[in-house]
Amino acid sequence: MKSALKAALAGLVTSTAMLSAAWAEDIKVGLLLPYSGVYASLGQDIDDAFALGLETFGADSGATFEVVREDDEVKPPVGLAKTKKLILQDEVDVMVGVVSSGVLGAIRDTVDGAGVPLIVANAGNDEATGEACSPYITRISFSNSQVNRPMGQWLVDQGVKKVFTIAPDYAAGRQMIDAFTAAFTAAGGEVVGQEWPAFQKTQDFGPFLANAKASGADAVYVFFAGGEAISFVKQYDSFGMKAAMPLYGSGFLTSALYVEAQGPAAEGVITALHYVPTLDNPENAAFVEAFKAKTGRIPSEYAVQGYDSARALVEAVKAGATDRTALAAALPKVAFTGPRGELKIDPATNNVVQPIHVYETIAGPGGLTQKVLATLPAEADPVNGCAMPAATN
Amino acid sequence: MTADLGFWVLQTLNALQLSMLLFLLSVGLTVIFGLMHFVNLAHGSLYAFGAYVAATLAGTFGYWGGLLVAPLAVAALGAVLYLTLIRSQRRAGPMAQVLITFGLIFVAVDATRLVWGDLPIGIAVPAILDSQIALLGVEYPAYRLFIIALGLCVLAALTLILTRTQIGAMIRAGVDNDQMAACLGINVERMFFLVFVVGCALAGLAGAVAAPVLSVTPDMGLQILIPTLIVIVIGGLGSLKGAVAGSLIFGFVQTFGAVLLPTLSSVLIYALLAAVLVTRPQGLLPAKG
Numbered sequence: 001m002k003s004a005l006k007a008a009l010a011g012l013v014t015s016t017a018m019l020s021a022a023w024a025e026d027i028k029v030g031l032l033l034p035y036s037g038v039y040a041s042l043g044q045d046i047d048d049a050f051a052l053g054l055e056t057f058g059a060d061s062g063a064t065f066e067v068v069r070e071d072d073e074v075k076p077p078v079g080l081a082k083t084k085k086l087i088l089q090d091e092v093d094v095m096v097g098v099v100s101s102g103v104l105g106a107i108r109d110t111v112d113g114a115g116v117p118l119i120v121a122n123a124g125n126d127e128a129t130g131e132a133c134s135p136y137i138t139r140i141s142f143s144n145s146q147v148n149r150p151m152g153q154w155l156v157d158q159g160v161k162k163v164f165t166i167a168p169d170y171a172a173g174r175q176m177i178d179a180f181t182a183a184f185t186a187a188g189g190e191v192v193g194q195e196w197p198a199f200q201k202t203q204d205f206g207p208f209l210a211n212a213k214a215s216g217a218d219a220v221y222v223f224f225a226g227g228e229a230i231s232f233v234k235q236y237d238s239f240g241m242k243a244a245m246p247l248y249g250s251g252f253l254t255s256a257l258y259v260e261a262q263g264p265a266a267e268g269v270i271t272a273l274h275y276v277p278t279l280d281n282p283e284n285a286a287f288v289e290a291f292k293a294k295t296g297r298i299p300s301e302y303a304v305q306g307y308d309s310a311r312a313l314v315e316a317v318k319a320g321a322t323d324r325t326a327l328a329a330a331l332p333k334v335a336f337t338g339p340r341g342e343l344k345i346d347p348a349t350n351n352v353v354q355p356i357h358v359y360e361t362i363a364g365p366g367g368l369t370q371k372v373l374a375t376l377p378a379e380a381d382p383v384n385g386c387a388m389p390a391a392t393n
Numbered sequence: 394m395t396a397d398l399g400f401w402v403l404q405t406l407n408a409l410q411l412s413m414l415l416f417l418l419s420v421g422l423t424v425i426f427g428l429m430h431f432v433n434l435a436h437g438s439l440y441a442f443g444a445y446v447a448a449t450l451a452g453t454f455g456y457w458g459g460l461l462v463a464p465l466a467v468a469a470l471g472a473v474l475y476l477t478l479i480r481s482q483r484r485a486g487p488m489a490q491v492l493i494t495f496g497l498i499f500v501a502v503d504a505t506r507l508v509w510g511d512l513p514i515g516i517a518v519p520a521i522l523d524s525q526i527a528l529l530g531v532e533y534p535a536y537r538l539f540i541i542a543l544g545l546c547v548l549a550a551l552t553l554i555l556t557r558t559q560i561g562a563m564i565r566a567g568v569d570n571d572q573m574a575a576c577l578g579i580n581v582e583r584m585f586f587l588v589f590v591v592g593c594a595l596a597g598l599a600g601a602v603a604a605p606v607l608s609v610t611p612d613m614g615l616q617i618l619i620p621t622l623i624v625i626v627i628g629g630l631g632s633l634k635g636a637v638a639g640s641l642i643f644g645f646v647q648t649f650g651a652v653l654l655p656t657l658s659s660v661l662i663y664a665l666l667a668a669v670l671v672t673r674p675q676g677l678l679p680a681k682g
Contacts (some may be wrong), residue, residue, distance in 0.1 A: 022493070038612065040511045197651065200660045203616065206407040206537070207651045214400050225514035230608035234515060240525045240535040261608060263514030266567045 025063040025322045029313070030070065030086030032097040032107075033121075036279045037074035038226070039099045041257070046121050048295050049098060053310025056290065058269045059316045070094060074099070076106035082261035083107040087114045094119065094327050096309050099302075101125035101172060107133070112136050117328040121309040122302060126175050129351035130384030140312050140343070141305040142274045143381050144172050145179035148223070148250050150356045150376040151272045152183025155219070155248060163248070164217035167209055168228060169196035176223040178248050184221075192217045202228070205235045213241060223250040230261045239267035246270065254361045257300040259368045265369055266361045275301040275340045276359045276370040284339035299339075308338050347379040348388060353378045383391040399531045404648055410537045412598055412644030413544025416486040417599035418550065418617060420636040421592025427568045427631015427680045429585050431479060432487050434494040437621060438501035439593050441614030443467045443600025445509055448516045456519040460601045461576045467597025468590045475589050483585075498615060505611045513608040540602055547595065548637060564588060568631050569682050614659070620647075625661060627669050629676025640679050 031050065033043035045071070054065050064182040067092045072079035079098070085094045087110070095111065095118045097349045098104045104123040120128065120139040124147075129139050155163065165181065167173035173196065181191050193215040195208040211222050220241070224232045229252065231321045237248055242265075251273025254266050277288055277298050286305060291299040299307070313327075321330035335344035341355045358374040422436045431672025440583070446466045447459035478497075482490055517523070518536045525532040555561035566574040567584055575581045600613075607613065620643060646665060650658040669677065 014540075038507075038511065038610075040506070079557075135472060196655065201616070201659065202651075203603075204407070205410055206410070207404055210400060210403040210407065211652050213403075214397060225612075227608040227610040230513050230515045234608075235606065238518065238523075238525075240532055240534070258512055258515075261513055263517050284408045303657070326592060 007376045016152050025317070026084050027038055027063050027065050027094065027313075027317060027322065028090065028092045029065055029067045030083075030095040030097075031067050031084065032070050032072050032079060032082055032092060032095055034074045034099050034105075035069070035071040042095075042099050042122065042300075042302045045257070045297075045300050045302040046097065046099070046309075047283075049291060049299060049303035049306035050121070050310045052290055052294055053307040054314070056307075057311050057314040058225070061314045063317045063322065065313075071196035072098070072100070072103050074103065074189045076100075076102045079103035080106045080110060084109050086232050087111075087116050087334060093322070093324055094115065094313060096313065098123045101128070102187070104128055108132055108134065108137065114338070115328065115333055118204070118323055119309045119331065120313060121305045124175075125171060126144055126381070126384055129346075129349040129381065130386050133349050133386035133388055135332075135350070135389060137314070138345055139328040140309050140345075140352050142301075142354070143351050144175035146351070146379075146381055147273055147356055148180040148352075149183045150379065151221070151250075151358070152180050152185075152189065152250065152281075153187045154358060154374065154376060155184060155221070156189045160189065160246075160248075162190045162217045163213045163219050163221045164193045164195075164212040164245075165221050166195045166197070166205070166212065167223040168199035168202070170199040173199065173223055177221075180250075194301045203231060205232050206239070209236060209239050209241065212245070213239065217245060219246045219248055221248045222253060225252040225255070226258070229253045229255070230258060232271060233262045234265045242268060251301070251357075251359065253298055254370075256298055256370065257302065259361060262368075267363055268360065270358065270360045270373065272358045272376070274354050274356055275304045276372060278341060278359075278369050278370045279341070279357065279372060281339070281341065281348060283337060287339040304339050308340070308343065311336060311338060324325070335390045342378065347385050349381060349386045350388070399529075401609045403533065404652060405533045406537065408644040408648035409641075410540050410644075411648060412640040413541050414599055414603055415620055415645070416544050416625050416636055416640035416645055417547060417595050418621045419640055420633060421545075421595040421627040421632055422621055423628065423636045424564070424568075425471070425589055425592045426539070426625065426634070428564060428588055430487075431483055431485060432494065434489045434491060435474075435497035435501060435614075435616065435617035436592075436596055437614035438598040438617075439467050439471065439499050439614070440600040440603075440617055441501065441505060441596030441609075441611070442470060444604040444613060445505055445514070445600075447601035447604045448514045449509075451516040451604075456516065456605070459604075460598075463601035464594040464597040467600070468594035471590045471593025472586070474593075475586055480586075482533070489627075492652065498618075501614060502611050509609075509611070511611055513610045515608050516605050518605045536605060539605075540606070543598075543602060547598075554639070560584075560587075592674075593677070601654055612645045620662075623666050626676060627666060629679030631680030632676075632678050635673050635676055635678040635680070639676075642677075 070082035098124040101123040118137045120140045124142050124144045136143045165177050167177045247269045249271045251271040253271050254269050256277050315334040316330035319330045321327045332345045332350050344353050346353050355378045359372045360371040362371045445464040450459035477528040524535050526535045561568040563579050580647035624643050628635030650661040
């Protein structure tokens with residue numbers, strides 16, 4: 001009697017499992033983000049928005065998504081260990097995340113070798129979709145060059161002829177400024193001086209600001225992010241330089257995530273980025289409203305990257321891809337219009353192609369806000385030595 | 394640009410401002426070190442705590458309220474630390490002290506993260522100091538001049554206390570030979586406590602003063618620790634003069650190194666540190682002759 005019941009139960013469980021497998025494909029997603037360490041708040045923004053994206057778009061995909069979260073602690077060796085765990089132990093179908101370019105560099109070979117598709121939701125180093133490109137790595141966020149290059153021509157068009165550049169001395173700082181400098185000089189501008197303060201060791205930018213002031217430039221173009229961005233913008237204002245030498249830069253300088261901490265010092269600073277929360281389009285309005293309802297925060301560029309990563313994954317699944325190989329092939333083919341505007345993936349590099357928005361930080365009724373001055377057309381990055389091999393396994 | 398006098402004035406002021414900030418931090422640390430032979434690596438965390446307290450209070454009590462309360466709050470935290478951890482470890486030797494206070498740094502970083510989150514916080518410069526002052530032909534932010542002035546005031550007050558008062562004489566005696574000082578009837582224990590708490594208060598003051606210029610982040614204590622240690626090693630352990638000399642040397646080498654020799658700037662100060670350690674391992678102006 002007892003054994004008969006057991007057998008019946010077992011049969012019931014098996015048939016239910018088979019039934020649900022036939023109805024809905026289960027996609028296992030490994031989300032690798034910093035949940036601790038200096039970028040934890042960026043990781044949280046991406047995580048929240050990724051979940052929102054799956055809720056919004058995942059319902060009619062015919063698949064269910066199971067998310068396994070791992071904390072890379074912004075440390076390359078930790079990121080690598082967690083990647084191996086996600087691939088070998090959890091056997092995820094697809095990986096999403098990576099905020100730090102250092103972590104991306106560390107896990108690149110493992111992801112590529114295992115043939116697991118990775119949707120990069122932040123890390124912007126040019127190499128990832130350049131000489132180190134992989135058919136398994138699709139970047140939905142941005143590349144360092146991409147957000148700065150269009151500002152070269154735009155600044156010359158605004159009548160700015162001579163600039164002084166300042167950026168922290170590390171790979172991202174160099175890539176951002178070099179891309180700008182190349183475009184700016186090609187458009188007829190002149191870079192009259194450059195400063196590269198030591199990364200994460202410089203809290204006082206006074207000495208560099210004095211050099212910029214004495215350089216005779218029309219304007220200053222910079223890249224800083226996080227705490228350094230806050231210190232820099234405030235110190236720039238405290239030296240009274242904003243009036244005589246307008247401050248331009250890469251949009252991370254005045255990111256919506258921390259612009260409030262800069263206060264009035266950020267007013268009038270003009271920067272370029274792939275997303276600002278005040279973009280005027282229906283997709284963005286819906287996104288901002290849903291994100292605010294879910295988290296109580298205004299979405300940052302990091303949030304939109306998480307949201308679009310989820311959307312890209314869902315689009316690939318809708319196109320019929322459910323396993324690693326099929327997803328890797330389908331992801332670079334996704335294209336959609338999201339909060340940022342029209343997005344597609346460049347098949348030559350697997351990097352996103354997107355418009356860049358020039359915005360000014362202004363005082364609004366509820367604090368600082370972003371006024372979009374221009375939307376520069378989408379441009380694919382040069383291939384930078386990427387010879388995209390075909391996916392092999 | 395280097396021929397311009399204004400440029401030199403501006404950079405000298407920048408160097409002085411950095412020196413004074415480092416002085417506020419290093420003077421407490423060096424006297425604690427010289428008097429108690431205690432290595433407190435968590436001194437930078439106290440500075441960060443001061444900055445967070447000031448940033449939090451600035452919203453309700455204004456900047457000046459924060460500046461006043463932050464040193465007191467940090468002193469209170471210092472007192473708790475002293476009574477729970479520091480006192481019992483005073484004779485435990487440098488290795489145990491370094492391990493404990495190093496561990497405290499990580500506890501402090503994660504505790505600030507839990508309470509204040511990991512997004513950097515910024516506070517505004519008080520309105521009265523939010524302008525530029527013309528000085529020797531250059532426009533310099535008033536708030537930075539205030540930092541320089543505050544550092545000089547603290548320096549003057551400490552010099553007076555250490556050289557002209559009885560408590561100052563007792564502290565100097567304790568630094569020279571704490572056992573002999575105890576034999577002469579000085580309550581060394583109470584003096585240690587006082588010096589430790591005042592040192593903590595100065596670190597808190599430095600944090601509160603730095604908050605409007607720098608952004609307030611969980612790892613700011615860790616970032617300032619190395620420069621502070623370099624200052625006291627160059628200057629000489631335990632001496633006020635050493636802390637002043639070390640701070641000035643660090644401030645000027647760092648500032649002028651960054652603008653005149655940018656490629657060498659991050660090495661310069663370490664090269665100087667190595668040179669001092671090789672030629673004068675006791676520091677330039679140590680407390681004990």
